[in-house]
């Protein structure tokens with residue numbers, strides 16, 4: 001059991017989840033890493049995640065799911081998040097400046113893009 005950040009976070013990375021995570025287990029891949037093809041989003045280290053769910057309600061894009069509840073379109077994100085354990089040297093704790101909050105329309109458009117609504 002763990003939580004997974006999905007591609008709904010892609011190109012958002014506002015870092016709201018970082019502020020509440022007690023385990024500091026939300027990471028970003030290094031741009032120079034071998035995984036530079038990874039999407040521009042954050043990832044949860046499943047080994048260090050405490051399963052507290054504190055990050056879920058603060059994510060403005062609704063991007064974080066319990067692993068059993070990850071929608072089919074995002075199943076590949078479970079594996080991508082697990083790369084933080086398999087290749088820990090390629091991930092770092094994010095240094096993020098918070099972005100502007102998305103509007104309701106922005107959030108819905110993002111979900112529509114991924115055929116969630």
Ligand code: SF4
Pocket residue numbers: 005008009010012013014015016017018042058059060061062063064
């Ligand atoms: S709060 Fe959500 S959208 Fe923002 S960085 Fe964290 S997972 Fe990504």
Ligand code: SF4
Pocket residue numbers: 003020021022023024025026044048049050051052053054055056
């Ligand atoms: S469930 Fe808790 S420990 Fe795991 S990433 Fe979210 S805030 Fe951090």
